[in-house]
Amino acid sequence: METYSLLRVIGEGSFGRALLVQCKDSQEKYVVKEIQLPKNQSKLENSRREAVLLSRMKHPNIVAFREAFEADDLLCIVMEYCSGGDLLQRIRQQKTTAFCVDEILKWFAQMCSGAKHIHDKRVLHRDLKSKNIFLTNNGTIKLGDFGSACILNSSKAYARTYVGTPYYVAPEIWDNKPYNNKSDVWSLGCVLYELCALRHPFQASSWKSLILKVCRGAYPPLPSHLPYELQHLIKQMFKTNPKDRPSLHTILTSNRVSKLLRSHFPSQVMGTEEQGRRAGRWNREEGKKMADLLGAKSLIKMSTIEGAEFAEGHCESREPGHRKQWNAAPTDTVLQVLANASLISSESMGTASQDLTGLSEEPEDSRQRRQWERDPPERLLSLLEKARLRRDFSTFIINRGGDDLLTGPLSQLQGDNTDGPDMEVVIDRDRLEPRSDDEDTDFEEEFPCNWMDEVEKILPEH
Numbered sequence: 395m396e397t398y399s400l401l402r403v404i405g406e407g408s409f410g411r412a413l414l415v416q417c418k419d420s421q422e423k424y425v426v427k428e429i430q431l432p433k434n435q436s437k438l439e440n441s442r443r444e445a446v447l448l449s450r451m452k453h454p455n456i457v458a459f460r461e462a463f464e465a466d467d468l469l470c471i472v473m474e475y476c477s478g479g480d481l482l483q484r485i486r487q488q489k490t491t492a493f494c495v496d497e498i499l500k501w502f503a504q505m506c507s508g509a510k511h512i513h514d515k516r517v518l519h520r521d522l523k524s525k526n527i528f529l530t531n532n533g534t535i536k537l538g539d540f541g542s543a544c545i546l547n548s549s550k551a552y553a554r555t556y557v558g559t560p561y562y563v564a565p566e567i568w569d570n571k572p573y574n575n576k577s578d579v580w581s582l583g584c585v586l587y588e589l590c591a592l593r594h595p596f597q598a599s600s601w602k603s604l605i606l607k608v609c610r611g612a613y614p615p616l617p618s619h620l621p622y623e624l625q626h627l628i629k630q631m632f633k634t635n636p637k638d639r640p641s642l643h644t645i646l647t648s649n650r651v652s653k654l655l656r657s658h659f660p661s662q663v664m665g666t667e668e669q670g671r672r673a674g675r676w677n678r679e680e681g682k683k684m685a686d687l688l689g690a691k692s693l694i695k696m697s698t699i700e701g702a703e704f705a706e707g708h709c710e711s712r713e714p715g716h717r718k719q720w721n722a723a724p725t726d727t728v729l730q731v732l733a734n735a736s737l738i739s740s741e742s743m744g745t746a747s748q749d750l751t752g753l754s755e756e757p758e759d760s761r762q763r764r765q766w767e768r769d770p771p772e773r774l775l776s777l778l779e780k781a782r783l784r785r786d787f788s789t790f791i792i793n794r795g796g797d798d799l800l801t802g803p804l805s806q807l808q809g810d811n812t813d814g815p816d817m818e819v820v821i822d823r824d825r826l827e828p829r830s831d832d833e834d835t836d837f838e839e840e841f842p843c844n845w846m847d848e849v850e851k852i853l854p855e856h
């Protein structure tokens with residue numbers, strides 16, 4: 395900590411504090427997140443999870459990890475400082491003035507791009523919400539707070555616990571179904587809706603009402619001035635059956651989204667003469683312009699520091715006989731555009747050339763694989779009827795088994811502690827290998843239990 399001088403405390407939670415610091419050498423500002431390390435050795439690794447996972451993410455739309463160290467009984471994670479604050483504050487500042495569609499689309503494309511990188515690393519964020527999405531001083535989106543993140547397929551302990559913020563939690567979590575990459579898509583749908591409507595899609599004053607609305611996917615209509623494609627996109631992201639919900643890869647490669655972006659950034663992306671004529675594809679130059687527009691410029695610097703990726707994409711030729719090439723195919727999707735201009739990754743580019751044309755184009759057979767129960771969990775709803783939602787934008791552990799169900803507003807004991815019980819950090823290189831997030835990867839419960847019996851036990855007054 396001698397490397398940094400403390401400027402101020404920017405937040406305090408049950409985990410510890412978040413500090414704004416300045417590097418004594420470079421004068422750069424950073425955020426240091428202090429996490430109280432447990433005395434219990436077996437839980438130590440669990441506390442280090444956030445640092446481990448954040449350190450593995452290198453993406454222009456994810457808060458950059460700088461270093462982590464342990465001092466006394468504190469784990470300190472040093473990360474990029476996002477001076478633009480969080481998106482929730484930004485939305486509140488608007489009061490009743492709508493964001494322009496260009497801004498919404500730019501931010502949305504960036505947050506999807508960051509979240510896709512997380513999924514490609516076989517990690518789920520599990521607490522995507524406007525409060526955990528930050529802005530830099532130049533308005534670039536950065537996903538942060540990996541305190542609830544987990545590695546896919548890692549440990550059966552996860553299957554019983556979901557850490558999330560009630561208002562952003564997908565129906566499958568409430569319905570005791572497996573959760574997967576699509577649960578993060580639901581949460582991003584909530585953030586997109588907030589940007590469009592300046593309110594949350596599922597507002598409620600009780601758990602019952604909230605769960606009912608979420609499980610039915612019932613949200614108030616969006617302002618009618620918004621383009622049809624945007625309304626359609628939100629509808630797809632709020633499909634109650636995760637199989638019908640698009641993955642981030644599908645969203646970023648869909649023609650609908652790229653069409654929407656093209657129609658909202660026409661003057662920057664293509665000449666007016668071209669606009670009417672070309673409904674279809676972006677060429678390389680247009681792709682570069684779009685990527686710049688979406689905030690890739692800031693990445694150019696990072697990429698140079700990181701090394702070769704940017705050069706791979708952009709240098710025509712460095713040495714005779716070794717000509718670096720762009721993708722042979724035209725850049726006809728948002729994902730390709732972003733990938734071509736940035737670090738966004740060699741990983742993403744591997745999947746970008748797939749020709750996916752719609753948002754809900756799951757193969758017929760995959761849709762038939764599992765029938766979804768349309769009804770909300772009525773028994774749970776009746777149990778929770780009188781329970782009121784408090785501190786609803788905070789993170790809670792939603793425990794789907796064991797003795798201590800729905801830790802959070804019902805118990806008020808745990809506060810915002812986002813660490814689930816005995817979660818194990820297993821770093822498995824195979825799981826961290828990039829791959830498409832197109833398919834669902836569920837956490838299946840090995841020993842399913844009837845968690846509603848448990849609710850009944852802890853809510854005797856009902």
Ligand SMILES: Nc1ncnc2c1ncn2[C@@H]1O[C@H](COP(=O)(O)OP(=O)(O)OP(=O)(O)O)[C@@H](O)[C@H]1O
Binds near residue numbers: 404473477
């Ligand atoms: N990288 C960052 N740059 C700027 N501000 C940050 C950064 N990380 C966190 N903050 C701010 O620090 C405060 C504490 O953040 P943190 O994510 O640790 O907890 P929280 O958001 O209060 O809790 P929870 O995740 O349970 O909602 C918040 O006000 C957040 O906006």
